[in-house]
Amino acid sequence: MTTLTPVLTRFWDEPQSWTLETYLRYDGYQALGTAFETEPADLVEQVKSSGLRGRGGAGFPTGLKWSFLPKPDGGPRYLVVNADESEPGTCKDIPLMMAAPHLLVEGAIITSFAIGCNHAFIYLRGEVVHVYRRLMNAVQEAYDAGHLGKNIHGTGFDLDVTVHAGAGAYECGEETALLDSLEGRRGQPRLKPPFPAVEGLYARPTVVNNVESIASVPSIVGNGADWFAGMGTEKSQGFGIFSLSGHVTRPGQYEAPLGITLRELVDMAGGIREGHQLKFWTPGGSSTPIFTDEHWDVPLDFESVAAAGSMLGTRALQIFDETVSVVHAVARWTDFYAHESCGKCTPCREGTFWLKQIMTRLEEGQGTQDDVDKLLDICDNILGRAFCALGDGATSPVTSAIQYFREEFELGMHTPWWEAYPPERSALFPVANKETVSA
């Protein structure tokens, strides 16, 4: 049996978990001392051999990414922490920064030291004001304690950290769109190559990493690469935060080694909502193809999830029971992608618009004979042709839902979703009769 491994979440239940004072009681900033006694190149090597892979969705090896930075040329190099967390279902970075912002700050300092960066940025989505307060506060505490600023710990190393609030745009989570946004532009992605490692923020070498990736760094430096690599599976090493939401008894954050299964996690979470059964779920946010009750035992690591036809993504397990219309769920995600499409490329801008038209028809029970094939055809024209991964992501819920629930899409030719799946049954609160008849 796999059990939980609280590392990042370990002290979130402390009354003032976010303060420097609490963090120090949990060995805070000790790894920083260790890092300062290590050669930067060795730190990069250590993170490489730990097996840490990006926790922002794509799973790119973190140390390898750092090693792609060109040799120092005397000019600035940047670390940009991606704290935009907006992928539907994903809800791990926000609670991490609310409860334990110093984990991220310490990770950012160690990372900056490792890559030779003297100015790091944390790009936080703007719709979480209290998290912004906590981050600004943690950064200030770190300055006051001498962990930031000039000549940190007498090492000669200087670092400033700027916490920057975005203003509401999912696409700004895409790393190059994020960089454009941080430069004060519309959040639209850039052509790659050049990759950010070569030309990133202000056209300088830049590392962009997810909050959880960077927050994992102090524990790796503090406990060693082998410690981290000893958890998880052979190719998906370490632990990660799994976020369970929806129709489970105790939704929440469960930090576990990669490779744990849905069955194990849902058991820990008290099972599916009482009296109901699992219908479908996302393993890693709305951009990852849905799974069904065939997939209870797929190990949630990068390789196994991919082999089963989806992606580990952000480990955002959104769980839906048999009361839920898959057509409605997919239609709402499709609305999201159409709304958030940045408009830069035609396949996604036009394609999501058409997907939305058709999904809306099917929701209302007014689909036509060839709507399902048309959906698949449009997806085929987006997938692999879109400029960034948002477009690909928009197709995932549609094609996977058709794969597993085609008959429900066919139902959409004559029956509105709310007749087949009355929404009152899915709601987590009891709905009084007058709710439905008051209109």
Added chain:
Amino acid sequence: MTDNMIHVHAEKHPHASDAILHPPTPLHASDEPYTAEQLESLHRDCAEILARYPVKRSALLPILHLVQSVDGYVTGRGVRLCAELLDLSEAEVSGVATFYTQYKRHPNGEYTVGVCTNTLCAIMGGDLIYDRLSEHLGIGHDETTPDGKITLERVECNAGCDYAPVVMANWEFFDNQTPESACALTDDLRAGKDVAPSRGAATVCKFKHVERVLAGFPDGRANEGLGAGGPSIEGLALAKQNDWRAPGAQPTDQDQASALTDEPGGPHTGHPHSSSGEANE
């Protein structure tokens, strides 16, 4: 009865008529110039913002938040101020301002109340909450009550899915909402009562106040509120109950101290070092 319910739903369900969930609206002009005092404090604040970045255009997003903290939305004069300070054209500034949903194109209420209607929250009850609230307030998406207090919005996933259904009030979390709790929230806000979010500052601040924080000016409230709500520590509580730890993780003084007290999960069992290494088996 059942027939009636279904019929009403068919009529009531918003998505037939309301196919555009986020209708775009043009920028609302405002040409009254800033007063000398306003300009002075704006310039002082902008200088502070500019100092955070090596390249000045990066200050644009925070300065737009700052404009909203003074004007309540992105005004024509605010756009002009950004353009002048950052050597941009007004079209460039407007192009940026209209890209992001948090920049309001017309005067905003004192409180933005956003119901998450992305799939997970919508299905857990967010749609029912939005419908009831819209009816209760008599307004639709991005509209403001006549008293200028509440602007209602549908918002996308706000990274609080484990607390679904979620409602945001001026970007503070109201977790596990119901139609009743959401209506009560807006009633209290309109009545001028202090309202405490589930996770956030002790009270919800006004829109302009929050916009100033988002421009990067701390308001001294970081230490208010919870570190984590129940769902955020659900896994941790279970781990403590079962004495599950990451390999090698030794209980700190803190863990030991809490093991002696009456934790919700009961005292920890086992010798402090005995269970390390179990986690991955």
